[in-house]
Amino acid sequence: MPATTGSRTRPAGPPGLRNLTHHTLFWPVVALVALLVANTIFSPDFLSVSILDGHLFGAPIDILRNSAPLLLVSLGMTLVIATRGIDLSVGAVVAIAGALSLSFIATAPDPGSVSTVIIAIAIALGLCLVLGIWNGFLVSVVGIQPIIATLILMTAGRGVAMLITEGQITTVxxxxxxxxxxxxxxGLPAAALIAYGVYLIVALITRRSALGMLVEAVGINPSASRLAGVRARTIVWTVFALSGLFSGLAGLILASNVMAADANNAGLFIELDAILAVVIGGTSLQGGKFSLSGTLVGVLIITTLTLTVTIVGISPLVTPLFKALVVIAVTLLQSPRVRDKLAARARQRAARPEEVAA
Structure with missing residues (x-):
């Protein structure tokens, strides 16, 4: 029988193991390791990294590079969700950033000059920041629900991108x-250095300053935070502005990777992947506590999963279904109710041998 103290029953199993399995990052990390192991089984040299012309190459490097745009979008999404919001417009902002930057470079007298590229990047990021501020204005000042406010830009944003490119795929x-x-x-992919550098900056600012606590306070109880002197409106405005800025940077990376701006397909459904990454990482859609490290693990899971589908040989047509199954499994294992039921069954199995011996 489980050990008892008075009328209380202690759960079976070492306390350290119980704490570990109940950590929000435990099952996401297990899922990520399982994906890496599966890839290694199908491709033994999956984790190998080689050096060619002074640059690192290999599947792990590809995962870092391919995860960069999603990581940037997910960072902004994490902060927005932590304030009880949602940003469905990130995909449209990604498309606008790519369309504006490439259109400017294509019409410039010297497309290959560094100054032209810097100006194009600055204009694109500036517009994306304005779009994020617009979302924040609708939510925090006008009082529109975040899902509706960002749905407006999600719908109109691709039309704006189409107007910028005049309905054509712009290449430079x-x-x-x-x-x-x-x-x-x-020696490392520039996209990965940019994205993970931004991640470190955001992590330091939110955890080494009061910003993270203020974001969580607004997400837990906006009314109480206002009564406590927290400028909830400013916080909400800030996180939406950052979401637009990070999405614009992700759009530049995606456009640069293919050197083309496709207003219809650039960043398509990236908002859904970002929300999945945030949820997999343990951040609640109800707002409050958030985990940037969990978001990072969620991004790596989704990126590795996409690569796994290719290596295993699964048809791209069923990739969304395969991704959904893995995401459902991870989120179920993170559910407190599911974890409690699994723990109860483990205690029952541990108690049976003692009952038989008695």
């Missing part, structure tokens, strides 16, 4: 701009 040839998404710095 610009070595400096190509470096942003397909280049290497210090």
């Amino acid at each position: 040839t610009s070595a400096p701009f190509k470096t942003l998404g397909a280049g290497f710095w210090l």
